[in-house]
Amino acid sequence: MSDTTVAAPIRISDVVKVWAERSPDRPALLESTGAWTYGQLSSAIADARAWLRGLGVRPGDRVMIVGENCRAFVTILLASAAVDAWPVLVNARLSPREVDEIQSHCGARRVLYTMGVSTHAADHANRHGAVLEERDGFGSVGIGPLNQDVEPEPLDANVSDRVAALIYTSGTTGVPKGVMLSHRNLLFMAEGSARIRSVSPDDRLYGVLPMSHAVGLSVVLLGSLIAGASLYLTPRFDPMSARVLLEKERVTLLLGSPAIFNQILQYAKLRNVSSLKLPALRIISSSGAPLDPATKSGIESLFGMVLHNGYGVTECSPTIALTRPETPRTDTSIGVAFPGVEINLMGSGGQAAPAGGVGELRVRGPNIMKGYYRAPEETAAAIDGEGWFNTHDLARLDGDHLFIVGRTKDLIVHRGFNVYPAEVEAVLNAHPEVFRSAVVGRAVGGDEEVVAFVQPHPGSAVTRHDLAEFAILHLAAYKRPSQIVLVSAMPVTPTGKIVKGELRKLAEGNLGSKELARLPV
Amino acid sequence: MPQPIQSTQTTEIEREVRNFVVEHFLSGHTEKLRDDGSLLGDVIDSMGVLDLVAYLQDRFKITVEDEEVMPSNLDTINNLAAYVARKLDAKA
Numbered sequence: 001m002s003d004t005t006v007a008a009p010i011r012i013s014d015v016v017k018v019w020a021e022r023s024p025d026r027p028a029l030l031e032s033t034g035a036w037t038y039g040q041l042s043s044a045i046a047d048a049r050a051w052l053r054g055l056g057v058r059p060g061d062r063v064m065i066v067g068e069n070c071r072a073f074v075t076i077l078l079a080s081a082a083v084d085a086w087p088v089l090v091n092a093r094l095s096p097r098e099v100d101e102i103q104s105h106c107g108a109r110r111v112l113y114t115m116g117v118s119t120h121a122a123d124h125a126n127r128h129g130a131v132l133e134e135r136d137g138f139g140s141v142g143i144g145p146l147n148q149d150v151e152p153e154p155l156d157a158n159v160s161d162r163v164a165a166l167i168y169t170s171g172t173t174g175v176p177k178g179v180m181l182s183h184r185n186l187l188f189m190a191e192g193s194a195r196i197r198s199v200s201p202d203d204r205l206y207g208v209l210p211m212s213h214a215v216g217l218s219v220v221l222l223g224s225l226i227a228g229a230s231l232y233l234t235p236r237f238d239p240m241s242a243r244v245l246l247e248k249e250r251v252t253l254l255l256g257s258p259a260i261f262n263q264i265l266q267y268a269k270l271r272n273v274s275s276l277k278l279p280a281l282r283i284i285s286s287s288g289a290p291l292d293p294a295t296k297s298g299i300e301s302l303f304g305m306v307l308h309n310g311y312g313v314t315e316c317s318p319t320i321a322l323t324r325p326e327t328p329r330t331d332t333s334i335g336v337a338f339p340g341v342e343i344n345l346m347g348s349g350g351q352a353a354p355a356g357g358v359g360e361l362r363v364r365g366p367n368i369m370k371g372y373y374r375a376p377e378e379t380a381a382a383i384d385g386e387g388w389f390n391t392h393d394l395a396r397l398d399g400d401h402l403f404i405v406g407r408t409k410d411l412i413v414h415r416g417f418n419v420y421p422a423e424v425e426a427v428l429n430a431h432p433e434v435f436r437s438a439v440v441g442r443a444v445g446g447d448e449e450v451v452a453f454v455q456p457h458p459g460s461a462v463t464r465h466d467l468a469e470f471a472i473l474h475l476a477a478y479k480r481p482s483q484i485v486l487v488s489a490m491p492v493t494p495t496g497k498i499v500k501g502e503l504r505k506l507a508e509g510n511l512g513s514k515e516l517a518r519l520p521v
Numbered sequence: 522m523p524q525p526i527q528s529t530q531t532t533e534i535e536r537e538v539r540n541f542v543v544e545h546f547l548s549g550h551t552e553k554l555r556d557d558g559s560l561l562g563d564v565i566d567s568m569g570v571l572d573l574v575a576y577l578q579d580r581f582k583i584t585v586e587d588e589e590v591m592p593s594n595l596d597t598i599n600n601l602a603a604y605v606a607r608k609l610d611a612k613a
Contacts, residue, residue: 119558119559119562119563120562120563235562236561236562236567237567238561238567238570238571238590239567239570239571240570240571240574240587240590241587241590241591243587244587244588260567263567263568263571266568266571267571270571270574270575458572458575
């Protein structure tokens with residue numbers, strides 16, 4: 001991949017230049033409305049740079065992009081980075097309240113909306129009084145009014161340390177925070193990800209993970225562009241359209257989330273197929289949420305290949321660990337540390353966890369964010385003086401392979417015993433009638449009860465009694481749920497993570513003995 | 522020669538499909554269904570597409586091919602009803 005005549009990328013927008021010069025006619029970005037080669041993408045970015053300047057964007061300004069995966073989103077993002085503005089990446093599926101909070105907090109100079117592919121983006125654009133513009137290759141883009149009351153942030157003297165993306169974490173607890181990721185952070189992640197998977201210009205990636213989130217941005221988008229590969233952009237996932245595209249376009253890498261892979265399993269059940277062999281596909285990998293053993297084995301049986309796993313958080317750009325193609329696992333380990341990243345498990349009392357023991361996972365390396373925007377205290381609390389970032393996830397090491405046990409804040413202490421919700425969830429999820437479950441604690445008179453929310457497969461007649469009996473077979477008494485609540489849907493973030501905070505509130509409310517038909521959305 | 526589906530049948534298909542979408546995806550809240558609104562990705566998420574396909578196949582005894590899962594066939598109540606009518610017409 002190296003070329004002595006072209007400088008190594010410094011800004012994320014530079015990743016396109018190598019291939020625009022070396023092989024301008026190779027396909028870069030493809031979507032249902034059309035495709036661009038690397039040459040065309042490079043030209044589009046150059047045009048967009050001038051366009052943004054014309055819209056009043058200055059170096060250090062925050063340019064908020066409300067959108068879903070499409071060429072417009074990618075171009076505006078890379079052009080903003082190229083002019084040293086800060087791209088603020090916002091998933092159009094966020095609620096009006098969430099979008100407005102981000103806009104207010106980041107002090108956006110302009111807000112742009114990828115209306116061509118996203119009715120959600122169009123709704124936000126209409127709410128905000130955006131002006132519609134049709135641009136070549138972009139489709140419809142909404143341009144929000146110029147905010148004259150904001151000031152640009154000063155630029156780092158070192159270009160690599162400038163903010164390349166500002167991503168607000170939805171998280172599963174707490175208030176969203178703006179994570180500042182530098183060019184160095186994102187390029188480190190893109191290069192490493194591409195190298196681990198041996199991504200080359202002959203590869204075709206399926207770009208369904210949202211690029212407004214860290215893994216979609218650094219691993220999928222930049223990981224594809226930096227290797228000169230082709231990326232099929234799709235703003236939404238359904239397993240039927242995905243199957244058609246994977247087959248027709250001979251996709252070679254499929255990076256998805258457990259939710260996506262579960263939907264593929266449901267598709268296989270609907271179509272009554274036991275095998276989905278795609279000869280061109282060489283790597284499938286899951287990230288973004290815990291991978292259930294049942295999902296892993298189901299997908300591996302269906303595709304006839306290993307389903308890899310990875311783990312990360314936005315603050316770490318995001319990958320902390322992943323399984324390697326050369327050392328596949330049969331369990332749901334999150335793999336080994338990303339090359340160049342240090343990991344450390346801290347036990348109680350601030351000492352290192354004993355060998356094989358559970359500890360709080362801390363991370364240090366070129367992937368650690370610059371900090372939280374306009375939140376210096378939260379930044380100081382997250383990254384210590386020696387550069388260690390605390391994930392607040394509990395993990396253990398088996399050799400050099402990591403296993404996530406749960407979140408520190410999720411730990412339930414029942415009758416003096418530690419109950420890890422992830423363990424109870426794994427048992428419930430192994431029941432053949434269960435689609436997914438989420439376990440939370442409920443404070444009751446000085447103790448904590450274990451409460452399980454269970455979503456059965458569509459059409460299932462499983463009862464709480466069935467699941468309670470199942471739990472008796474597989475869990476020690478202190479780990480068994482005091483209450484099992486059947487639901488037809490779970491509250492999830494735009495990336496499919498279950499929002500346990502909402503479930504905790506429900507658990508603390510008066511659930512009684514009723515089964516909830518559907519949780520309020 | 523097969524006769525085209527009558528307009529009253531299309532209206533009936535539309536009524537049934539509308540009822541299913543409202544009951545299954547909107548918890549009975551008819552007012553949340555916008556006539557000009559996009560169903561896919563808005564009212565119906567990716568898991569919902571599977572439920573929708575299962576319903577169409579069971580209720581109307583048609584086969585929804587993977588290649589037919591596209592906005593022009595499924596994205597509005599009108600498109601859905603017209604799609605089902607075409608599939609039934611082709612079977613007749």
